[in-house]
Amino acid sequence: MVLKTEEMTLNMGPQHPSTHGVLRLELQLDGEFIVNVIPHIGYLHRCFEKHAEFMTYPQVVPYTDRMDYLASMYNEFGYAVAVEKLLGIEVPERVEFIRVIMGELQRIASHLVALGTYGADIGAVTPFLFCFRDREKILSLFEMASGARLLYNYIWVGGVSRDLPPDFLRLAKEFVDYFRPKIKELNDLLSFNKIFIERTANIGILPLDVAVNYGITGPMLRASGMKWDLRKDDPYSVYNKFDFDIPVGDGRMGTVGDSWDRYYVRIIEMEESLKIVEQALNQIPEGDVLSAIPKRIKPPVGQVYGRVENPRGELGYFIVSDGTVNPKRIKVRPPSFVNLAVIGELCKGHMIADVISVLGSIDIVLGEIDR
Amino acid sequence: MRTYLNNIYMALSTIMIGMKVTFKHLFEPAVTIQYPDVKPQLPSRERNRLYVNMDDCIGCDQCARACPVNCIKIETVKSLPDEDLGQTSNGKRKALWVTTFDIDIAKCCFCELCVFPCPTDCIYMTDVYEFSEFERENLIYDFVTLTDSERKEKKDNYEKMMAEKAAKEEAELKAKEQASKDKPEEKK
Amino acid sequence: MIYEFLSNITGSEILGAIISAFLPLFLFILPFALIAVLLERKVSAHMQDRLGPMRVGYHGILQTVADILKLIQKEDITADANDKTLFNLAPILVFAGSYAVFAAIPFSSSYLGSNINLGLFFIIGISGIVVAGILMAGWASNNKYTLLGAMRSAAQLISYEIPTIMIVVTILMVTGTLNLKEITELQSGYFWNWLIFGGNVTGIAKYLLIPFMIVGFVIIYISTLAEVNRTPFDIPEAESELVSGYHTEYSGMKFAMFFLAEYANMFAVSAIVVLLFFGGYHSPFGYLGNTFGITWLIPIEQLLWFTFKGVGFVLVQMWLRWTLPRLRVDQLMAVCWKYLIPIAFVNLLIVGLITLL
Numbered sequence: 001m002v003l004k005t006e007e008m009t010l011n012m013g014p015q016h017p018s019t020h021g022v023l024r025l026e027l028q029l030d031g032e033f034i035v036n037v038i039p040h041i042g043y044l045h046r047c048f049e050k051h052a053e054f055m056t057y058p059q060v061v062p063y064t065d066r067m068d069y070l071a072s073m074y075n076e077f078g079y080a081v082a083v084e085k086l087l088g089i090e091v092p093e094r095v096e097f098i099r100v101i102m103g104e105l106q107r108i109a110s111h112l113v114a115l116g117t118y119g120a121d122i123g124a125v126t127p128f129l130f131c132f133r134d135r136e137k138i139l140s141l142f143e144m145a146s147g148a149r150l151l152y153n154y155i156w157v158g159g160v161s162r163d164l165p166p167d168f169l170r171l172a173k174e175f176v177d178y179f180r181p182k183i184k185e186l187n188d189l190l191s192f193n194k195i196f197i198e199r200t201a202n203i204g205i206l207p208l209d210v211a212v213n214y215g216i217t218g219p220m221l222r223a224s225g226m227k228w229d230l231r232k233d234d235p236y237s238v239y240n241k242f243d244f245d246i247p248v249g250d251g252r253m254g255t256v257g258d259s260w261d262r263y264y265v266r267i268i269e270m271e272e273s274l275k276i277v278e279q280a281l282n283q284i285p286e287g288d289v290l291s292a293i294p295k296r297i298k299p300p301v302g303q304v305y306g307r308v309e310n311p312r313g314e315l316g317y318f319i320v321s322d323g324t325v326n327p328k329r330i331k332v333r334p335p336s337f338v339n340l341a342v343i344g345e346l347c348k349g350h351m352i353a354d355v356i357s358v359l360g361s362i363d364i365v366l367g368e369i370d371r
Numbered sequence: 372m373r374t375y376l377n378n379i380y381m382a383l384s385t386i387m388i389g390m391k392v393t394f395k396h397l398f399e400p401a402v403t404i405q406y407p408d409v410k411p412q413l414p415s416r417e418r419n420r421l422y423v424n425m426d427d428c429i430g431c432d433q434c435a436r437a438c439p440v441n442c443i444k445i446e447t448v449k450s451l452p453d454e455d456l457g458q459t460s461n462g463k464r465k466a467l468w469v470t471t472f473d474i475d476i477a478k479c480c481f482c483e484l485c486v487f488p489c490p491t492d493c494i495y496m497t498d499v500y501e502f503s504e505f506e507r508e509n510l511i512y513d514f515v516t517l518t519d520s521e522r523k524e525k526k527d528n529y530e531k532m533m534a535e536k537a538a539k540e541e542a543e544l545k546a547k548e549q550a551s552k553d554k555p556e557e558k559k
Numbered sequence: 560m561i562y563e564f565l566s567n568i569t570g571s572e573i574l575g576a577i578i579s580a581f582l583p584l585f586l587f588i589l590p591f592a593l594i595a596v597l598l599e600r601k602v603s604a605h606m607q608d609r610l611g612p613m614r615v616g617y618h619g620i621l622q623t624v625a626d627i628l629k630l631i632q633k634e635d636i637t638a639d640a641n642d643k644t645l646f647n648l649a650p651i652l653v654f655a656g657s658y659a660v661f662a663a664i665p666f667s668s669s670y671l672g673s674n675i676n677l678g679l680f681f682i683i684g685i686s687g688i689v690v691a692g693i694l695m696a697g698w699a700s701n702n703k704y705t706l707l708g709a710m711r712s713a714a715q716l717i718s719y720e721i722p723t724i725m726i727v728v729t730i731l732m733v734t735g736t737l738n739l740k741e742i743t744e745l746q747s748g749y750f751w752n753w754l755i756f757g758g759n760v761t762g763i764a765k766y767l768l769i770p771f772m773i774v775g776f777v778i779i780y781i782s783t784l785a786e787v788n789r790t791p792f793d794i795p796e797a798e799s800e801l802v803s804g805y806h807t808e809y810s811g812m813k814f815a816m817f818f819l820a821e822y823a824n825m826f827a828v829s830a831i832v833v834l835l836f837f838g839g840y841h842s843p844f845g846y847l848g849n850t851f852g853i854t855w856l857i858p859i860e861q862l863l864w865f866t867f868k869g870v871g872f873v874l875v876q877m878w879l880r881w882t883l884p885r886l887r888v889d890q891l892m893a894v895c896w897k898y899l900i901p902i903a904f905v906n907l908l909i910v911g912l913i914t915l916l
Contacts, residue, residue, distance in 0.1 A: 059439040062482040123790060123885030126393060129607040133402050140414075147418035147496070153482040161483070162416070189392045189882070194382040195791055196884050353887050379898065386883065393606045393882045403609045 007035055012355070014043050020117065021366030025343075025355065032351055037344045041337075044370040052330040057083060057157060057297040060330065065151040067332065068368040070113050073106035073142075074310050076155035081236050082306025082317040083157045086299045094287035095159045096238040101172065101280045102142070102154065104273040108179070109138045110311035111266045118263060118360040119190050122199050127190045134182050137175055144168060158293035169281055176278050183271060191267060200263060201254030204346040204358035208257065214342045218313025218335050220362065223249035223265045224257035230309040242279050244272045259361035266363075298325050310335050312363055334368040418481050419500040421474055423514040427459040427493035430467035434485035434494050442478035443485065446471035448529045459491045469515055470522045476502070477510040580662045580672045588661055592822040593623045595873065602874065603881045633811035638701060641808070645699035650809065650816040652692030657820040659685045660827040665740050667840050667861035678739035679727055682831060683720070686786070689824070690716050693805050696817075700808040709805040711794060711888055718895045719785040719792075725903040726779040729910045730835050733758055733768070743839030750843035755836040764916045771910050776836050778903050780872075783828035785895070787821060790880040794888050829872030833865065840865040 012025040022043035028036040048067060052060045064079045065072040077099055084091065116131030139149045144165055146154035154161050190196055206216070208224045221228055229246045231239040247268035249261030299321045307316040313335025320329040339362050346358050404411060430447040447467040450456055456465040486495055504510055517525070597612070597619065604611030612619030637646060662672035663681050675681055690713050697709020733754065734742050745759050746752050755772050757765035785792040806817045833839060840861035847860060886894065 055439055059437070059484065062439050062480055062484065119884065123793075124883060125603075126396075126607055126881050129609070133608055136402075143417065144414045145416075147414075147416040147483065148481065151480075151482075153484070161487075165414070165416070185392055188388050190389075190884075192385055193389055193884065194378070194385045195886055198890055199884060199887060351887070351889070386879075389882045390878060393878060396608060397602075397605050399608055401605070401608055401610045405610075405613060 010352070020359070020364055023364070023366055023369075025359075027347075027352065027355065029352070034347045034350055034352065034355065037347045037355065039340055039343060041340075041366070041369050044366045046371065048371040049330055049332065052327055054326060056325045057299075057327060060327070061156060062151070062153050065153060066367065067334070067371055068310065068312070068315075068336075068365050069150060070365055071106050071110040071311050072151050073102045073155060074308060074315065076152065077103050077237075078306060078308040078310070078315045078317055080155050080157050081308055082304055082319050083297070083299070085306050086302060086304040086319060086321060087157075087294070087297065089158060089292055089294070091159055091292045092287045092289065093238070093285050095289050095292070097280050097284040098160055098164060098289065099155055100237055100239065100242075101277055101284070102145070104276045104280070105138050105141065105172070107273045107311045108270050109135050111270050112138075114311075114360075114363040115186070115190075115263065115266060118363075119196075121356050121360045122196060124190055124193075124196065127186060130182070130186065130189070134179060137178065141168065141172060141175060144171070156293060157297060159289050159291070163289045169284070172277065172281055176274055176281075179274060180271075183267065187267065191264060197253050197260060200259040200357055200361070203254075203259045203350060203354050204361060205255050206257040206342065206346060210342070210345060211257070214345075215338050216313070216342060218310065218339065219265045219269065220262055220313070220339055222247060223261040225249060230307060230314055234307070236306075236308060239276075241283070242276050244276050247272065259357055262361040262363075296325065298323070307333075312336050312365070312368070313339060332371060334371065336362075336364040336366075337369045340364050340369060413498055417498050417500075418483050418496045420476060420497050420502050421479065421485070421512075422495060422497045423472060423474070424493045425469070425472070425514055425516045426457075427461075427491040428469055428472070429459060429463055429465050429491060430469045431490060433488040433490070437484045437488050438479075439482065439484060440478050440480055442475045444471060444473040444475075445469065448525050450525070451528055451532055459493070461491055463491060468517070468522075468525045470517065470525060472514045474512045474514065475510065476512055477507065576673065579670075583661050583664075583666060583670075583672065584658055587666070588658065588823050588826065589819070591826055592819045593627070595822040595825070596626065596818070597623045598874075599877050602877050606878075606881050627815065630811055630815040635811045635813065636808075638808065640701045642699040642701070645695045646808075647813075649692050649696035649699060650813045650820075652695065653689050654816045654820045656686055656688035656692060657824040657827060659688075661823075661830075663739060664827075664830050664834065665743055665839065666865055667858040669858040670862075671740055674738070674740055676738050679731070679737045679742075682739075682827075683724060683727065686824075686827070687720070689820075696809070697805040700805070702808060705805050705807050708807075712788065712805055715788070715792065715794070715888075715891060715895075716786060718892060719782040719899075722778050722782040722895065722899040722903045723786065725900070725907055726775045726782075727835070729771075729775050729903075729907050730754065732907075732911055732914050733760065739834060739839075743834060743841065746838040747841050749845065750838065753836065753838040753841075753843075760914075762916070764913050767913050767916075768910065771906050771913070772836065774902065774906055775910075776832070778899055778906070779835070780832060782895070782899060783832065784876060784879070785891070787824045787828055787876075789825070789876055791883045791886045792891055793880075793885060794891065825873050825876055826869055829876065830865075830869050832872055833868045837868055 008029045010027045010029055012027060014022040014024045024040040024043070026038040026040060027034055028038075046066075048063055051063055055063070061076055061079065064075040068075055080099075112131040112135045116128040119125075119131075120128040142152060142154075143149050145168055146152040146161065206220065206224050208226055211221050211224045212226070216224075217228070225248060227246050227248050230236070231244075232246060247265050249256055249265050251258070251261060253260045301321060301323045303318065303320045305316055305318045307314050309315075314333070315335055316333035318329075318331040318333070319327055322328040343358065343362065346362075347355050350358070430445065432445050432447075435441075435443040435445045447469050450466060450468055456468070458464055481496070483496060515522070600622070601611040601619070612622040615621045615625050637643065660682050663675060663678045665671040693709050693716070694713050697705045697707075697712075700706075730742070731737065734745055736742060736745075742754075746754055750756065752759055755769075755776055757768040757772065760768060806814060809817060842860060842864045846857050849857070
């Protein structure tokens with residue numbers, strides 16, 4: 001006679017120290033092991049897409065900042081790419097270089113938050129503080145250029161809001177030299193630590209076909225073995241002028257596509273971004289950054305889908321215009337929303353303490369998921 | 372057996388390496404500052420509390436229209452033809468009395484979109500970031516320099532002028548009608 | 560010596576015994592626990608490139624006073640469905656189990672709370688009361704998460720006592736006595752006589768013993784780290800299953816008792832390690848009192864050396880806490896049963912063979 005046990009439902013509620021925002025996870029347990037995880041979202045919904053129907057095109061930019069607040073430059077970048085495609089205008093080269101520099105620095109800053117908070121969830125508190133100390137340097141660079149530390153309103157449709165201040169290039173070069181040894185220090189302290197490897201290797205294995213079927217993009221997809229990056233496969237802006245590599249997970253500490261791979265892909269991406277920033281700082285041309293900003297943005301009737309490679313995946317903007325100064329409809333494809341859907345598959349058969357580990361490796365931002 | 376010994380060796384060696392990193396940091400100086408006693412040095416483009424220089428404002432409403440959260444409220448009143456309001460600092464002649472210029476700084480999202488369209492550069496962001504208040508109504512900043520009685524006076528002047536104009540037009544219209552009524556009689 | 564001194568003053572032996580047992584508590588351990596709270600915050604802050612408490616007192620020295628005042632004036636919440644007797648008894652047991660250990664530890668050559676022949680056995684036994692206290696705390700909170708947390712913590716504590724006891728037996732084979740005072744007297748002289756360097760043994764056996772003593776030291780350090788629930792073994796204290804483990808429901812002074820008991824426990828286990836391996840209160844280089852001829856200075860010097868070594872090991876425990884991530888519960892058990900116990904056992908056999916030489 002087989003004993004039948006019931007499944008227990010446990011709630012990791014909206015207020016929890018390690019769910020990275022207001023996310024509610026409903027865990028269905030069979031004893032100690034997980035049968036299913038159902039995420040409940042919507043606690044941070046702020047009606048971005050409805051607001052955008054009443055704003056003019058330049059006024060939408062501060063709203064796009066606030067979606068993924070840890071990578072604001074890239075949100076603005078994506079919006080600018082999409083609207084410029086709709087309008088059919090070309091921007092000066094200096095603007096493109098500035099956008100790339102800001103975007104890649106923002107990628108480093110966003111990955112530092114992801115790695116730091118992941119370590120803090122696992123229990124190592126010190127790397128969290130080291131990551132935030134390095135992030136402060138990037139934020140002070142941004143503050144010098146745009147005036148704000150987190151929500152910039154810097155990259156506008158047709159250009160950037162102000163030119164770089166005179167000290168920026170020198171200080172950015174100093175940052176690049178300062179940051180390289182810090183990645184090595186982070187590796188010593190956290191990445192190759194045996195206890196950390198025990199907690200993250202072979203946990204939450206994402207096979208490649210499952211990833212492609214769910215539509216996962218970004219570091220999660222690259223950790224499962226596929227070399228797909230929009231900066232190389234569908235290039236926008238001037239990324240085709242730079243020489244950088246796309247890191248892929250190779251399963252050296254466990255299997256391909258486990259949490260350690262997702263963590264390590266992010267570290268290598270930070271190094272590659274440093275390479276891009278260095279090359280861009282050397283090659284940046286002179287020019288006028290305000291010349292292509294249109295006085296009144298009134299695009300022709302039509303629709304466009306513009307996409308960029310956010311630090312978390314593919315960020316897409318689908319804009320429908322009806323010929324007036326307000327967009328008719330803006331729909332955003334947030335990468336974290338699509339990536340979060342796979343958490344049920346990843347956690348099957350693991351224990352409760354592993355849910356936190358898997359969730360940290362997916363790297364979600366609730367502002368983006370709920371908009 | 373080999374993985375067993377390898378595990379032990381890896382555990383001990385990586386823990387030692389980690390401990391060396393933390394030990395080195397014990398002797399490095401702190402990167403934090405003691406805030407209320409020492410304040411950080413902010414760059415010149417810093418976006419903090421808004422300020423409007425009312426001497427230069429011409430009441431064009433560009434900033435209110437550019438704001439994405441509608442936190443600026445402007446009401447203007449046309450001046451009488453013989454009044455002289457003076458000039459702004461870059462030579463433009465002012466023609467409107469600004470009777471209401473409220474900025475709700477609690478709503479402001481500090482995006483700086485209002486600063487760019489201003490033709491006289493009278494609205495700008497200062498470097499004041501410690502402006503908390505105890506009452507929420509104190510966060511609605513009123514920048515107009517006219518007193519209440521003056522505002523009422525300008526409004527009344529305008530309405531009187533409009534009323535006079537309306538009365539004059541009506542009188543002219545009546546006179547025209549009268550004239551057109553008289554004319555056919557003459558023709559006869 | 561102090562025992563005779565006190566019993567002469569008070570005129571009765573029992574009173575002298577009681578006072579000499581309580582003396583280290585109030586003069587030494589309780590202030591140490593209070594200082595250790597602040598020390599941990601300052602050490603962790605400097606490791607993370609920041610400054611820690613700076614406002615209360617000069618560079619934050621009076622921070623613990625502020626914390627204790629805050630905890631005293633908090634409301635003592637007891638839920639209705641709690642088992643009141645057990646709920647109130649649990650912090651007392653944990654506190655008592657941690658502090659009672661100090662009655663048998665020699666702080667210097669003239670001070671020993673009670674000179675029992677089974678000193679080491681007493682210490683291991685009395686720290687088992689803590690397990691009972693933790694289980695009571697988890698059960699009486701009437702909360703299924705604290706119950707699970709308490710059971711995990713109890714499982715962790717009793718599993719990790721086994722390697723500790725094995726290493727203690729190893730030391731026993733080398734020294735031949737359980738009396739803590741005699742074990743420390745065995746290590747007198749210079750640091751070469753310390754047990755980690757082979758002890759008082761003569762001949763080739765001393766050099767053969769050194770690597771096995773070092774292995775024994777590492778094992779006992781790790782297993783006592785697990786006994787006091789410090790990272791990387793702090794699953795019972797940190798988000799164990801989403802909540803804060805067995806002391807979630809406690810507030811105010813009872814929580815303070817758990818807290819202080821933890822720091823006293825840290826010092827107790829590092830005191831045990833120092834006594835067994837690093838020479839107890841003996842100085843590695845000789846005494847200033849001897850060179851100057853002032854003999855009453857020697858016990859004070861020994862007290863200082865003992866404190867210095869004990870606090871050094873406490874600092875290493877804090878250093879480990881801020882460097883390492885946490886182990887999952889099943890991995891914790893695997894480390895104990897699959898790694899520490901076999902190695903301790905093999906160590907025991909080899910040391911036993913060497914002592915036959």
